[in-house]
Amino acid sequence: MSANFSHRYEGDGRVTIQPLAIVGLEHTPGAGPVRFAGDATVRSHTVIYGDVELGDAFQAGHSALIREHTTVGNHVMVGSHVVIDGNVHIGDFVKIQTGCYIPTHTTLGSRVFLGPHAVLTNDRFPLRQRDRYAPEGPTIEDGVTLGAGCIVLPGVTVGANSFVAAGAVVTRDVPANSLVVGTPGKVSPLPEHLRDPNRALNWPSDEPESGD
Numbered sequence: 398m399s400a401n402f403s404h405r406y407e408g409d410g411r412v413t414i415q416p417l418a419i420v421g422l423e424h425t426p427g428a429g430p431v432r433f434a435g436d437a438t439v440r441s442h443t444v445i446y447g448d449v450e451l452g453d454a455f456q457a458g459h460s461a462l463i464r465e466h467t468t469v470g471n472h473v474m475v476g477s478h479v480v481i482d483g484n485v486h487i488g489d490f491v492k493i494q495t496g497c498y499i500p501t502h503t504t505l506g507s508r509v510f511l512g513p514h515a516v517l518t519n520d521r522f523p524l525r526q527r528d529r530y531a532p533e534g535p536t537i538e539d540g541v542t543l544g545a546g547c548i549v550l551p552g553v554t555v556g557a558n559s560f561v562a563a564g565a566v567v568t569r570d571v572p573a574n575s576l577v578v579g580t581p582g583k584v585s586p587l588p589e590h591l592r593d594p595n596r597a598l599n600w601p602s603d604e605p606e607s608g609d
């Protein structure tokens with residue numbers, strides 16, 4: 398049985414919200430609504446807190462969570478069971494696949510791809526050194542691909558167009574156009590066959606390519 402809950406959102410686009418999703422959860426008393434810049438689909442059991450801004454052509458899968466003060470660009474897909482923990486900024490044309498974790502204070506650029514269960518982190522010494530606690534998520538620059546199940550440590554920047562292999566652990570900043578493989582991640586220049594800019598078949602063809 399569905400609860401007696403009114404979605405709280407603004408926007409003039411076609412917004413489809415499936416049953417049992419919650420849009421605009423009042424995370425604190427007086428919290429604002431969700432703002433949609435255009436069309437959107439929010440699938441069942443997804444929860445989006447108030448004070449979230451979502452761009453045009455937004456898609457969320459099932460049972461995703463997007464917390465407050467998160468901004469999302471146009472043509473972004475947030476897969477099922479993804480958790481975005483708030484205070485996260487996401488560019489345009491981004492695909493976040495099933496089960497990824499994105500902690501607070503994280504920035505994702507545009508044309509970024511996160512494979513299933515990629516885990517980003519924001520606290521180098523969890524529950525230790527509390528007198529110095531200052532969460533700092535990674536910065537994932539434009540055109541980056543993160544492979545399935547990789548882990549990116551707190552505060553790390555993954556430079557533009559880089560490719561992180563499945564299962565790699567990224568422990569240090571990565572220069573642009575790099576490949577990162579293994580644990581700890583070994584960094585090398587991006588090989589020729591991985592230099593195509595990220596593009597999805599359903600993105601508009603006039604989208605500028607990486608490196609412009």
Ligand SMILES: CC(C)(COP(=O)(O)OP(=O)(O)OC[C@H]1O[C@@H](n2cnc3c(N)ncnc32)[C@H](O)[C@@H]1OP(=O)(O)O)[C@@H](O)C(=O)NCCC(=O)NCCS
Pocket residue numbers: 512513543544545546561562563564565578579
């Ligand atoms: C990194 C990657 C692009 C390499 O692919 P590739 O260029 O075809 O490379 P190869 O498969 O020829 O492997 C080259 C070497 O790297 C190793 N390797 C490949 N992927 C690896 C990985 N993820 N971690 C550790 N080693 C890896 C191979 O075992 C091989 O080692 P060898 O030379 O000792 O035999 C690919 O393996 C990868 O991880 N892709 C991401 C897949 C993904 O997460 N997709 C998400 C959507 S489902």
